[in-house]
Amino acid sequence: MEIHEEHRDHQSQHLPRVLVIKPPPPLTLFGDKFISRSFQLLKAYESSLSLEQFLISHAHSIEAILCSGDSPVTLDILRLLPKLRLVVTASAGVNHIHMPECRRRGIAVANAGSIFSDDAADAAVGLLIDVWRKISSADRFLRQGLWSKIGDYPLGSKLGGKRVGIVGLGNIGLQVAKRLQAFGCNVLYNSRSKKPVPYAFYSNVCELAANSDALIICCALTDQTRRMINREVMLALGKEGIIVNVGRGAVIDENEMVRCLVRGEIAGAGLDVFENEPYVPKELLELDNVVLQPHRAVFTSECFVDLCELAVGNLEALFSNQPLLSPVTAE
Amino acid sequence: MESIGVLMACPMNTYLEQELERRFNLFKFWTVSDKTQFLKAQQNNIRAVVGNATAGADAELIDALPKLEIVSSFSVGLDKVDMVKCKEKGVRVTNTPDVLTDDVADLAIGLMLAVLRRLCESDRYVRSGKWKKGDYKLTTKVRFTGKTVGIIGLGRIGMAVAKRAEAFSCPINYYSRTEKPNLKYKYYPSVVELASNCHILVVACPLTEETRHIINREVIDALGPKGVLINIGRGPHVDERELVSALVEGRLGGAGLDVFENEPHVPEELFGLENVVLMPHVGSGTVETRKTMADLVLGNLEAHFLNKPLLTPVV
Numbered sequence: 001m002e003i004h005e006e007h008r009d010h011q012s013q014h015l016p017r018v019l020v021i022k023p024p025p026p027l028t029l030f031g032d033k034f035i036s037r038s039f040q041l042l043k044a045y046e047s048s049l050s051l052e053q054f055l056i057s058h059a060h061s062i063e064a065i066l067c068s069g070d071s072p073v074t075l076d077i078l079r080l081l082p083k084l085r086l087v088v089t090a091s092a093g094v095n096h097i098h099m100p101e102c103r104r105r106g107i108a109v110a111n112a113g114s115i116f117s118d119d120a121a122d123a124a125v126g127l128l129i130d131v132w133r134k135i136s137s138a139d140r141f142l143r144q145g146l147w148s149k150i151g152d153y154p155l156g157s158k159l160g161g162k163r164v165g166i167v168g169l170g171n172i173g174l175q176v177a178k179r180l181q182a183f184g185c186n187v188l189y190n191s192r193s194k195k196p197v198p199y200a201f202y203s204n205v206c207e208l209a210a211n212s213d214a215l216i217i218c219c220a221l222t223d224q225t226r227r228m229i230n231r232e233v234m235l236a237l238g239k240e241g242i243i244v245n246v247g248r249g250a251v252i253d254e255n256e257m258v259r260c261l262v263r264g265e266i267a268g269a270g271l272d273v274f275e276n277e278p279y280v281p282k283e284l285l286e287l288d289n290v291v292l293q294p295h296r297a298v299f300t301s302e303c304f305v306d307l308c309e310l311a312v313g314n315l316e317a318l319f320s321n322q323p324l325l326s327p328v329t330a331e
Numbered sequence: 332m333e334s335i336g337v338l339m340a341c342p343m344n345t346y347l348e349q350e351l352e353r354r355f356n357l358f359k360f361w362t363v364s365d366k367t368q369f370l371k372a373q374q375n376n377i378r379a380v381v382g383n384a385t386a387g388a389d390a391e392l393i394d395a396l397p398k399l400e401i402v403s404s405f406s407v408g409l410d411k412v413d414m415v416k417c418k419e420k421g422v423r424v425t426n427t428p429d430v431l432t433d434d435v436a437d438l439a440i441g442l443m444l445a446v447l448r449r450l451c452e453s454d455r456y457v458r459s460g461k462w463k464k465g466d467y468k469l470t471t472k473v474r475f476t477g478k479t480v481g482i483i484g485l486g487r488i489g490m491a492v493a494k495r496a497e498a499f500s501c502p503i504n505y506y507s508r509t510e511k512p513n514l515k516y517k518y519y520p521s522v523v524e525l526a527s528n529c530h531i532l533v534v535a536c537p538l539t540e541e542t543r544h545i546i547n548r549e550v551i552d553a554l555g556p557k558g559v560l561i562n563i564g565r566g567p568h569v570d571e572r573e574l575v576s577a578l579v580e581g582r583l584g585g586a587g588l589d590v591f592e593n594e595p596h597v598p599e600e601l602f603g604l605e606n607v608v609l610m611p612h613v614g615s616g617t618v619e620t621r622k623t624m625a626d627l628v629l630g631n632l633e634a635h636f637l638n639k640p641l642l643t644p645v646v
Contacts, residue, residue: 118474118476118477118499118500119476122444122448122474122475122476123444125440126444126445126475127450129438129440129444130441130445130450132617133438133616133617134613135438135441135450136445136450136451138609138610138613139445139451139608139609139610141611142597142611143602143609145599147594147595147611148595151342151595152342153611153613153616155613155621156613156617157619158433158434158617158619158620159433159437160433160434160437178498181498182495182497183440183495184433277462278462278465279463280457280462285460291450291454292453292454292458293450293453293454294453294456294457294462296453296472300471300473300474301471301472301474302473303471303474304471
């Protein structure tokens with residue numbers, strides 16, 4: 001018995017290490033899926049050492065990192081890991097990873113690929129219907145016993161025939177578009193480049209807003225998209241317009257959006273993301289025409305299981321010199 | 332037409348009320364304290380009744396109005412109109428089909444997403460400040476894409492629900508009085524069998540004597556602890572007591588309800604549950620559609636009194 005254990009320990013000592021600074025939610029819930037013959041997780045968050053000390057002491061064995069949005073891979077961290085070959089993130093976004101340094105050193109990055117697309121698209125459409133048809137606010141009304149007391153609830157807004165402008169027609173945006181067509185919405189979009197799709201393209205997000213009844217933000221957060229949804233865009237969207245955001249909070253000028261909502265310069269919003277999570281501007285908490293979600297658009301059990309399998313698949317590919325399953329390529 | 336007496340059964344739409352007042356001699360039934368007395372006094376004046384899903388024209392009312400010629404319902408469902416009596420007495424009946432199909436189907440999908448993805452619960456979580464405090468209950472929701480949807484009643488609304496669910500890659504199964512030919516959806520000959528073969532069950536059929544309590548204990552058991560019921564039909568389609576106890580006891584996974592047996596009364600046990608979403612009978616409740624419905628009611632009444640063909644007659 002002891003000999004086998006020693007043998008196993010001896011073997012695992014030779015397994016490449018995958019650093020985890022903070023566990024991504026899928027790992028927390030489905031840890032058993034990360035047991036592999038190809039690698040061993042190195043959990044910095046279970047150590048009493050400071051992160052820097054931990055990295056320095058393990059630098060020689062760390063070949064990969066497993067992270068997600070709330071566990072940034074900074075320049076400082078990268079500099080402490082000379083053997084690093086791959087960063088795997090359990091997210092679609094890579095704005096929390098220092099991409100220029102990764103590119104410079106030839107460190108590959110793998111993300112969640114298109115695994116999120118369906119769940120994120122479902123959340124976006126759910127938020128759109130919720131805001132236009134007042135689902136969460138009517139549910140609140142009923143639970144307060146007001147239907148019997150006050151009577152009818154204010155009418156919502158019809159989806160059919162509405163123009164919905166998708167900001168960012170990537171994997172998620174495309175899935176949103178496909179769903180919206182079934183509701184009779186006219187789909188328009190803005191993206192870095194025109195795509196071979198039957199939807200009207202607007203090269204300028206302000207023009208998109210001027211021609212839309214709702215904007216759905218599905219794009220990544222980059223230097224170009226930061227605060228892209230600004231006052232000008234919101235005024236172009238207009239008093240009847242609504243915004244749904246399942247991308248990143250910082251794509252919208254949040255303070256400006258709050259002002260526009262409070263003043264009625266736009267009609268409502270469905271938000272899964274915020275500039276400074278978990279902080280949500282308190283004015284929003286008082287509004288009936290907004291639907292607020294704690295950045296969980298992709299938190300379905302099915303998605304988490306898929307994410308675990310994809311992350312493990314990418315790591316195993318690295319360590320067996322196979323092509324990565326979902327590499328992020330430079331665009 | 333200002334002399335033609337029209338009885339409006341209950342408040343339903345301000346625009347409709349104003350237009351009826353403008354064009355006809357409108358009687359608002361809900362403002363009358365002694366209804367029997369009122370009907371006796373006005374029985375020779377009232378030639379039309381405007382009703383909706385809440386109040387329509389039952390046998391008693393029809394019998395009390397000997398000059399009644401037409402009942403125009405501000406709804407597509409006619410469970411509040413005694414159709415047998417109307418046919419017997421030659422009273423015309425109109426409703427508002429098609430114009431509200433999309434809105435009702437949209438709400439059905441909205442309810443599915445809200446229940447499975449816990450949109451309302453998460454909104455409450457953020458508003459309560461719990462997210463900020465890091466009270467981070469890491470639970471996952473259920474994916475909607477790809478879930479099997481079972482539809483009871485594949486009429487206009489049922490088909491519209493199916494079309495939308497298909498865009499989410501949901502396989503569609505259905506129960507109907509008869510199997511429909513040439514459909515890519517799978518037919519089940521009973522509601523219990525349908526309930527055993529879907530994740531989300533949607534009630535989209537008319538309310539009749541046959542379909543009252545079509546969702547009973549047996550069906551709820553078949554749908555099970557992971558199953559979700561969506562009711563966009565009528566409250567009496569569901570045995571509400573059974574539904575409430577199944578939800579409270581965890582024998583049913585969740586429910587999205589736009590209708591209740593005794594509106595506006597909603598069973599209070601539901602208020603404490605996170606796996607239900609409750610709406611105040613707003614399937615057709617959009618500004619655009621209610622106006623279109625009102626215009627259809629007005630159009631039918633005008634057509635009748637001008638001896639023109641009715642726009643959307645049922646009898």
